[in-house]
Amino acid sequence: MHQMLSTRDSTRSIVFLSENEQASSPLVKAMMQEKFAVNLHAKSPKQFDRYLAEDMDMFIIESSRVTLDELSTFTRLRATYKGLLVLLIDEIDEMLQVMLFEQGIDDLLVKPLNPLLMLARIRAMFRRTEQRNQPSSLLFNGFEINGGARRVSFRGQELPMSSREFDLLWYMARNAHTTLDRELLYKNVFGIEFNGYDRSVDMYISRIRQNLEKITELPVMIKTVRGKGYLFTAD
Secondary structure (H helix, E strand, O other): OEEEEOOOOOOEEEEEEEOOOOOOHHHHHHHHHOOEEEEEEEOOOOOHHHHOOOOOOEEEEEEOOOOHHHHHHHHHHHHHOOOEEEEEEOOOOHHHHHHHHHOOOOEEEEOOOOHHHHHHHHHHHHHHHHHHHOOOEEEEOOEEEEOOOOEEEEOOEEEOOOHHHHHHHHHHHHOOOOOEOHHHHHHHHHOOOOOOOOOHHHHHHHHHHHHHOOOOOOOOOEEEEOOOEEEEOOO
16 A cells, blocks of 8 residues: 655655654655655565655664664665665664665664654754756857856857856756756745746846847747746757
């Protein structure tokens, strides 16, 4: 038996294997409020790999007592799963911690766990992963967005951008060919919730477009998807 719990604007997918689904309810509710998509399963012994999904970003496994058989299961799991692997455990000694990290566990969460602390740890893991995977620059047919220098140029000609405009363009370019709504842009670029009427995102995108239009050879790179948001085409 399993339960799919998600929200409309989820951007991260988490699979959670729980030994007690009712007891895990506060943790699941906290993750849902953070707008993660949570796929909650009742844990079955050692058959962790059958819960793997292509789009999952994090795999949380609850384990009151880690056995040697379970340790070998983590090794097999790591051979195919490259995402974040987290163990939720009752208690743990230093030697077992060493063994678990050697088997590929990314983090250990010790129960009882405050949901706010769990969310902070999860967000930190996602931030570190994003920073490691983030390219230093993006290049689209001569149009370059340099994340390290925070510089935008076309065939060597620099285009002026404010700090906020650069952040917005960088995020959209890293998610090229994906329609991004205002709520997502406010949260992931500005770090605030969209209040439903603020139009500063539209203003910044308008300024970015004006800068890009100065280069006549550039095609239209940011398109408006009516009723849905904005799309960086990279064409």
